Amino acid sequence: xxxxxxxxxxxxxxxxxxxxQSGARLExxxxxxxxxxxxxxxxxxxxxxxxxxxxxxxxxxxxxxxxWWEVAVAMLPASELPYTPLSGGGFDTGAWTVWSSVxxxxxxxxxxxxxxxxxxxxxxxxxAGLTRFDPNGAxxxxxWFTYNTSNSPLVLNGVRSIDTDSQGNLWLTNxxxxxxxxxxxxxxxxxxxxxxxxxxxxxxxxxxxxxxxxVLVGADDRVWLxxxxxxxxxxxxxxxxxxxxxxxxxxxxxxDLQGNIWITxxxxxxxxxxxxxYQVFDLGSQGTVxxxxxxxxxxxxxxxxxxxxxxxxxxxxxxxxxxxxxNIPGSIHVRPNGDIWxxxxxxxxxxxxxxxxxxGGELLERFNTFNSGLPDYFIDRIQSDSSGNVWFASxxxxxxxxxxxxAYAPARWRNWGNHNDLSEPYPWAGSEPMYEMxxxxxxxxxxxxxxxxxxxPETGTFTGFWNTQNSNLSPMICTGITQDxxxxxxxxxxxxxxxxxxxxxxxxxxxxxxxxxxxxxxxxDVATDTEGALWVLTYIQLHRRNANGTWxxxxxxxxxxxxxGTLFNLEPDPTNGVWVGIQGRLLHFDGTNWTTITQAQAGxxxxxxxxxxxxxxxxxxxxxxxxPSVWPYTGGISVRNDNGTWTHYTTANSPLTHWQVSxxxxxxxxxxxxxxxxxxxxxxxxxxxxxxxxxxxxxxxxDANLFVGALLGTNTLAPQINRSDLNGDGEANGADTQLFxxxxxxx
Numbered sequence: 001x002x003x004x005x006x007x008x009x010x011x012x013x014x015x016x017x018x019x020x021q022s023g024a025r026l027e028x029x030x031x032x033x034x035x036x037x038x039x040x041x042x043x044x045x046x047x048x049x050x051x052x053x054x055x056x057x058x059x060x061x062x063x064x065x066x067x068w069w070e071v072a073v074a075m076l077p078a079s080e081l082p083y084t085p086l087s088g089g090g091f092d093t094g095a096w097t098v099w100s101s102v103x104x105x106x107x108x109x110x111x112x113x114x115x116x117x118x119x120x121x122x123x124x125x126x127x128a129g130l131t132r133f134d135p136n137g138a139x140x141x142x143x144w145f146t147y148n149t150s151n152s153p154l155v156l157n158g159v160r161s162i163d164t165d166s167q168g169n170l171w172l173t174n175x176x177x178x179x180x181x182x183x184x185x186x187x188x189x190x191x192x193x194x195x196x197x198x199x200x201x202x203x204x205x206x207x208x209x210x211x212x213x214x215v216l217v218g219a220d221d222r223v224w225l226x227x228x229x230x231x232x233x234x235x236x237x238x239x240x241x242x243x244x245x246x247x248x249x250x251x252x253x254x255x256d257l258q259g260n261i262w263i264t265x266x267x268x269x270x271x272x273x274x275x276x277x278y279q280v281f282d283l284g285s286q287g288t289v290x291x292x293x294x295x296x297x298x299x300x301x302x303x304x305x306x307x308x309x310x311x312x313x314x315x316x317x318x319x320x321x322x323x324x325x326x327n328i329p330g331s332i333h334v335r336p337n338g339d340i341w342x343x344x345x346x347x348x349x350x351x352x353x354x355x356x357x358x359x360g361g362e363l364l365e366r367f368n369t370f371n372s373g374l375p376d377y378f379i380d381r382i383q384s385d386s387s388g389n390v391w392f393a394s395x396x397x398x399x400x401x402x403x404x405x406x407a408y409a410p411a412r413w414r415n416w417g418n419h420n421d422l423s424e425p426y427p428w429a430g431s432e433p434m435y436e437m438x439x440x441x442x443x444x445x446x447x448x449x450x451x452x453x454x455x456x457p458e459t460g461t462f463t464g465f466w467n468t469q470n471s472n473l474s475p476m477i478c479t480g481i482t483q484d485x486x487x488x489x490x491x492x493x494x495x496x497x498x499x500x501x502x503x504x505x506x507x508x509x510x511x512x513x514x515x516x517x518x519x520x521x522x523x524x525d526v527a528t529d530t531e532g533a534l535w536v537l538t539y540i541q542l543h544r545r546n547a548n549g550t551w552x553x554x555x556x557x558x559x560x561x562x563x564x565g566t567l568f569n570l571e572p573d574p575t576n577g578v579w580v581g582i583q584g585r586l587l588h589f590d591g592t593n594w595t596t597i598t599q600a601q602a603g604x605x606x607x608x609x610x611x612x613x614x615x616x617x618x619x620x621x622x623x624x625x626x627x628p629s630v631w632p633y634t635g636g637i638s639v640r641n642d643n644g645t646w647t648h649y650t651t652a653n654s655p656l657t658h659w660q661v662s663x664x665x666x667x668x669x670x671x672x673x674x675x676x677x678x679x680x681x682x683x684x685x686x687x688x689x690x691x692x693x694x695x696x697x698x699x700x701x702x703d704a705n706l707f708v709g710a711l712l713g714t715n716t717l718a719p720q721i722n723r724s725d726l727n728g729d730g731e732a733n734g735a736d737t738q739l740f741x742x743x744x745x746x747x
Contacts, residue, residue: 029698033655034407037680038397039065040100042093042373042413043354044072047346051331051354054116057081061343062111062124063352063369068377071109072100073124073133076367081335083356083364088460090424091365093372095410099133104140107131107148115162115170117189123170125159130172130187147187153194155183161214161252165221175211175228182211184225197241204243205230216253216261224261226250233263233273244273254292257299260316264289270303270311270319281319283311293332293340302340304329308350310342323361326350339364351419366421373413375400379675381663385439388668392681398426399434399447405667407683416447416455427453427465435478441487448478452491452501452508464506472508473499480525480570484545485532492523498536513543513553525570527578535578537570542580544591560587560594571612574619581609586623599625605636605650606659611674613664617688618719620695622672624661635659637674637684642694642717649684656682671697691743693723699743707732707740 039045045063052060057078064071075097084092101109107128115123117132124131129148137143148157158176165171170189175182184197200207209229216224223236232245233253250271251264261273270281270289281303283289288306295302301313308326311319327348333341338359346352354367369375375397383391390402398417416424418432428434431450438446444463445455451467468475477494484490489501497512514520522539529535534545540563541555556563566583573579577590586602586609588595599607606625613622626635636650636659649656657679665673670687686697693703693710709715710724710732724732726739 028696028702029700030654031697032685034683034685035102035655035657035680036374036407036683037065037068037070037100037102038369038374038377039063039068039070039072040098040102040374040680041411042074042096042098042371043352043367043369044074044096044098044100044373045070045346046352046369048330048343048352048354049111049345050114051333051341051343052114052116053333053335053341057335059341059354060114060122061354062114064109064111065369066346069109070101071106071111072098072102073106073114073122074098075135081356086424086460088425088456088462090420090422090460093365093367093413093415093423095412096372097410098373099135099143105144107144107146112160113162115164117164117170118168123162125162125172127158127176129154129157130159130162130170132189153196154185155196156181163215163217165217165223167221171215171217171223173212173215173225175213180209180211180229182228184212184215197236199227202241204234204241205232213249214252216255218255218259218261224253224255226253226263233261244278246271246278251289252292254294254301256294256301256316257296258316262292262301262303262313264292264303270313272316279317281313281317283309283319290329290345291331293334293342295334295338297336300334302332302334304332304342307348308344323357323363325355326353353421365423368419368421370397370400370417371413371415371420371423373400374402374680375415375417375419377678377680379663379677379681381436382665382673382675382681383437384665384667385437385445386443390665390667390673391437393434393436395433398432399437399449405669405671405683407681425460425462427451427462428467433477436481438481438483438489440483440489446481446483446489448476448481448491450476450478452476452478452481452489452499466501466508472510479523480527482526482528482534484528484534488534490526490534490536492526492536495522497521498523498526511551513538513541513551519565524567527570527572529572529578530574530576535570535572537567537580539565539567542567542570542578542589554589559589560585560596566608568608568610569612571614574614574616579612581612581623583608585609586612602638602640602646603648604638604646605634605648611662611664613666613672615666615670615672615688617670618695618722620666620719622664622666624664624674626660626662628660633659635661637661637664637672637682639672639686642719688723689743690726691740693720695719695723699746701744704740704744707736711737 045065047064050062059076061074076094080094108126110127113125122133129146131146134143154174160173160175162172170187172185186195199205199210211228213226213228225234231247232243234241234243248268254262263271267287272279283305291304293302304310308324310322312322314320325342327350328345330343330345340357342355344350344353351368356364376394379392379394381393390405392400400415403412428449434449436448447453453462454464456463479492479494481491491499497510499508502509512521519539525537527535536543544552569581571579580587584599584607586597604625606627608626611624621640623638638646638648658676660677661674663675672684675681691699693706706720707724710721721732726736
């Protein structure tokens, strides 16, 4: 036996030498992080500034988060565009790919236009210049390059409108909203050749107003140009410019199949140039024309007005109302199958939205930032279901489910919230906050908001809904929902008590521990332990529901619980009892004995333990803490190591985006999530891998030393011994050695 162990150790020493030669590291490695914000998922903003389709039929948008000063380019593949209804009502919002300024060097949040170039390159115009975006670049730095006044002949950093001629030249208007200077440029990207056209020289307007507006390249490569301040539209035949005068400044243009040029104006209706003169069309009270579109097969032109009325220009001269697409339509696109796509820019009380209509005007679906991605920057709770999907609950954005647990993969999102634009049935209509979900033992999903709903994932329908209008429930601030060992559903209600669903009467029964209105009934959290017992944490007490229906209670009189209302979180222990997070301490209670971990012992960055999570695979413990009382405020995520020490992640030593962190959760892959309040969520990639003996998410020489220790008996930490049993025979021994060496040497 001794020789066997010596041989085992020798193999590990050899493996260590080989790994050392391959550059493996002996020191602890920092885990990778994924930052997830609404500006990085789905429709990534509350403005949809630009929308276009590429030659392959993929849908591209540019979207801005106004209050967070973040912008993103997003793409919905052509395969995702067909309308896909859901079995219980609503529709699938697609799996989007997003390039966000959170991780990409997008030079400005004010992007105005995009144009598709050769080799998959996309050209973007913005207040920062002309940007070349290559989605196939290896790194963000290789994807993005911006031309501005420092590296090109541009006279201003702003570029507004762009189009391409048949030779691959880009035509762009070099202007900003706050400057009367500007120019039109023709740019040959292949030769890096720039040609400038200026007012007072080539362009037929008069100085000092050089602020041209929009450019269009026609089918015969004629170039059309409008002006931001001065009236009329200019035409370039390749040799000279001519001005087609009118009294008013003109906007964007579209060429129809007959060669007519349609032009938007700010408040003077829709104009059409027929080659010899203008026609003007009155779109009723909505004189501001926002956008134009055309059916390329029939030549039917569409025009969208400020308040959302969309008109079809029947026979080229008769405006006929089509649909109302809500405020500020940004663009109109008629697809080869006849479907029509319209985006709302965002504003006038309307969220930036992507709308999909049938040819006859029937609205099929609407995509927005709430129903297609992470619904809010303020996430209150993170959970997983048995399929490994991750759920996010928020006060304004509702409850959302992300398929899988890879934060950066194009994922499908479903949203139950007041702003989901009917993408899902939402019985709580008119009420925003959603607090938590519970997957019951029968697979049904219970959702808690201002009321409780039971949803069947198989049919996509709600099979039960209770609120103040149809049950005993009061107007509800749900602080937790759980199922006890008997299968009974319980819901905590802030300031009220805990509700029990009585299935015999199909209604809820309230349990309290003091007269109505007392803080003793202020439920903070509810949980069910491994034995099926219900626990309820209130403002000042901890309660356990006993088998005979009575309650056991612990408070300042018989436990370490304080009386000052600093009870923050309740979490069942993977083996027995519960954990309670309070100010300065983390308490474990098994029903008889209390164990205390203090901030002084653990070194947490914050005093208030407001979140507790356990990893199901090995019981690893993580907490979130905050210190919000004394400046500078501090907080972070802390993970307990196998030897009892703690690893802390803060804004100072990690990519954590905010000190005010909460809602820790281990997903199905063992990775740790947390809410960084007002900055979305983070995912720390510390999921267990085979051979990861210390549980830090890596397999390296540290694990080799621990593995040898487990085999030789010098490493007595139970979690690490269990992880050393790689063949699953119930013990760590020499039979696991070759498996570990292979894992250690794997690329």
